[in-house]
Amino acid sequence: MTDEKIKVNVFRYDPAVDQEPYYQTYNVPWEPGMSAMTALDYIYNHLDGTLAYYDHAGCDLGICSQCTGKINGKSGLFCQTAVKEEITLEPRKKERVLKDLITQRAESSK
Amino acid sequence: MRNVKTIETDVLVIGGGGAGFRAAIEAREKECNVLMISKGPLARCGATPMAGADYTLDGKSMSKIEGLTGDPNDSAEKVFNDIVTQGCYLNNQKLVEQYIKRAPQCLKELMDWGLKVKLSDERMIFTTGTGMMNVLLRKAKSVGVDLLEDVAVLELLTHENSVVGALGLNVLTGEFIHFRCKAIVMATGGWHKAFWPNTGMRDLSGEGIAMAHRAGADIGNMEFITFCCNTFYAPPMWRGSIAPYIISLICGGRLTNNRGEDVLKGYDSFLVEKGTLTEWNKSFLSFVTAKQARDGKVFANGGLHYTRGDASWEMMELVASMVFPNWKYKALDLTEWGRMLQENEPVEVGHAVEFFEGGIVINDQFETAVAGLYAAGECALGTFGANRVFAAITEIFTQGADAGNNAGEYAHNRQSADLDLSALKELKEKALQPLTVSKGERPAELRKRVQRKSQRYLGPIRNRDELETFLDYLEDIKVSVLPKLSTTNDSRTYNKEWMDALELPNMIQLLESSVRSALMRTESRGVHYREDFPDTDNDNWLQEIIVKHDTATFQLNQRPLTITSMSPPTGVTPYLDFMKQMMEAHSDTGGKH
Numbered sequence: 001m002t003d004e005k006i007k008v009n010v011f012r013y014d015p016a017v018d019q020e021p022y023y024q025t026y027n028v029p030w031e032p033g034m035s036a037m038t039a040l041d042y043i044y045n046h047l048d049g050t051l052a053y054y055d056h057a058g059c060d061l062g063i064c065s066q067c068t069g070k071i072n073g074k075s076g077l078f079c080q081t082a083v084k085e086e087i088t089l090e091p092r093k094k095e096r097v098l099k100d101l102i103t104q105r106a107e108s109s110k
Numbered sequence: 111m112r113n114v115k116t117i118e119t120d121v122l123v124i125g126g127g128g129a130g131f132r133a134a135i136e137a138r139e140k141e142c143n144v145l146m147i148s149k150g151p152l153a154r155c156g157a158t159p160m161a162g163a164d165y166t167l168d169g170k171s172m173s174k175i176e177g178l179t180g181d182p183n184d185s186a187e188k189v190f191n192d193i194v195t196q197g198c199y200l201n202n203q204k205l206v207e208q209y210i211k212r213a214p215q216c217l218k219e220l221m222d223w224g225l226k227v228k229l230s231d232e233r234m235i236f237t238t239g240t241g242m243m244n245v246l247l248r249k250a251k252s253v254g255v256d257l258l259e260d261v262a263v264l265e266l267l268t269h270e271n272s273v274v275g276a277l278g279l280n281v282l283t284g285e286f287i288h289f290r291c292k293a294i295v296m297a298t299g300g301w302h303k304a305f306w307p308n309t310g311m312r313d314l315s316g317e318g319i320a321m322a323h324r325a326g327a328d329i330g331n332m333e334f335i336t337f338c339c340n341t342f343y344a345p346p347m348w349r350g351s352i353a354p355y356i357i358s359l360i361c362g363g364r365l366t367n368n369r370g371e372d373v374l375k376g377y378d379s380f381l382v383e384k385g386t387l388t389e390w391n392k393s394f395l396s397f398v399t400a401k402q403a404r405d406g407k408v409f410a411n412g413g414l415h416y417t418r419g420d421a422s423w424e425m426m427e428l429v430a431s432m433v434f435p436n437w438k439y440k441a442l443d444l445t446e447w448g449r450m451l452q453e454n455e456p457v458e459v460g461h462a463v464e465f466f467e468g469g470i471v472i473n474d475q476f477e478t479a480v481a482g483l484y485a486a487g488e489c490a491l492g493t494f495g496a497n498r499v500f501a502a503i504t505e506i507f508t509q510g511a512d513a514g515n516n517a518g519e520y521a522h523n524r525q526s527a528d529l530d531l532s533a534l535k536e537l538k539e540k541a542l543q544p545l546t547v548s549k550g551e552r553p554a555e556l557r558k559r560v561q562r563k564s565q566r567y568l569g570p571i572r573n574r575d576e577l578e579t580f581l582d583y584l585e586d587i588k589v590s591v592l593p594k595l596s597t598t599n600d601s602r603t604y605n606k607e608w609m610d611a612l613e614l615p616n617m618i619q620l621l622e623s624s625v626r627s628a629l630m631r632t633e634s635r636g637v638h639y640r641e642d643f644p645d646t647d648n649d650n651w652l653q654e655i656i657v658k659h660d661t662a663t664f665q666l667n668q669r670p671l672t673i674t675s676m677s678p679p680t681g682v683t684p685y686l687d688f689m690k691q692m693m694e695a696h697s698d699t700g701g702k703h
Binding site for chain 2: 014016017031032033034035038044045048049050051052053055056057058059060061062063064065066077079080082098099100102104105
């Protein structure tokens, strides 16, 4: 870990509480080879326990694809997108947000 | 309290990995309604999708399947000998026989259902974990298994020592679900989340074993924990990936410490050969790595440097082209590592928790001590004894199929019982507690602390002082921290802190039973090495350790082994000498197993 910090702007929205979505900025220590998921984990573990992103069953290794979202406006997996400077993280579909970066599933595949 | 949905089924399968799917498919054959609950996304959670994945069976049976290799001189007897010696004789030999007998049938079924085999050797076929899950999902849907995803089961409900249902939680919405059923198959895998780093998905927190234990099932051999060697420790984006393990197993390579020393220098050459180029590498190399770490000879992340060394680049390229073509596996891009290997640049690797030999005590019908409760796969105790070399993937199918069949038969002619609504109310209130406690302990911080301590005190090398320190810590957590876990806000919608708070007591419960078992086993065997008892003691320790759950405490007892045809040796032998003897006892069939 270096002393360097980067700004991570995260889309926040809890429809039960918030009138409208907003962006929250966190300062996260940068380390070589970190991903957007590394940054989210750092925020959750050290800065803000209320942040919601899919990880209760995530793989963090690019296999399950549950962490799909938008990184600086571009679709990708949070866990396999390298982070080198300030970034903005958003859900895959803002109109289907359940909370923050979590979107509702299409009708459950029962 | 909000209105809670009740879902009725005949057989409830808890766990959405390979064992759960296989059990659900088989139970459905018994004309039962079957519901399988997956904690994460369907077919993309649990350990199975993360597997390499190899499926092992006796080579002779394999050689009869069109398109597969298989050594025709291999036999069920040879495989039995190998699994039992690899397990250092602690295996339940009845379950080993079941594994060997059912493995060829289960593989043929999978291929009939559409599984593609990438390559095969003397007694192993290689495919992908995600490929297996896709086949299972398709099959489960086609036979009418009901499926639920993103649902965690919190507790089992029993009446007069029989299962009658369970309490679940929709992780996304935070709504409780009541399940009413006649039989349950537990297929929840291991408890990787109690350690960091690990090779498993983030959902594997061991609640299946823990809740079965609380419901009255025994658990056993909890001290045996396999660490995969040579997993990436850095960079963060690759951490936990087993890619270097796969390449080093097939091609070799070089491991050096922070002083530039070859860490395998000084070990017996036979031990090094079998302990690097067969799947004994997990126990042997993880032991070596842990020793380096304890001697302070590791790099910044606690690992060693892995380089290509004298291994051939052409061979590595060839293996990579088959296992992860173009140095990519799904979205994991290892192109840069390919370049580093070619140019002999180091990556930091080390041991990460991978497999739990112990688990829920079952008999050879996959029944537990609770009527109607079955267990299959990694969450169950028995097949692999003190050390697993043969594939765990095979076991999820052989055990899943038979456990599902037996649970279906059990449920078929039975009436379901009424749910005890007052007991459910109590359980829900308890589950909601972290949302209402204010100014308590942060669940995320506790999880990180526990994970670090597990890695340090319950790794491949243990001793009494450290285990006792860890036990004191866990007891303190249980009494003074768990009741005070609290979330920042009381939102029930995807509240990660709430999930952490619900998972942590299960992990603490399993860690405590594991540490107590490791303390009790005053010898070294398989993946359990005690610095203060460095010998394998076949005169006193050819015993299982069974943990019973009393309301407030655990009772540990020894249980005699289940032996069918292979008598264990006697005498006391230094750990690595006994490991070498077990390697030497291997049959003449080649390959990695």
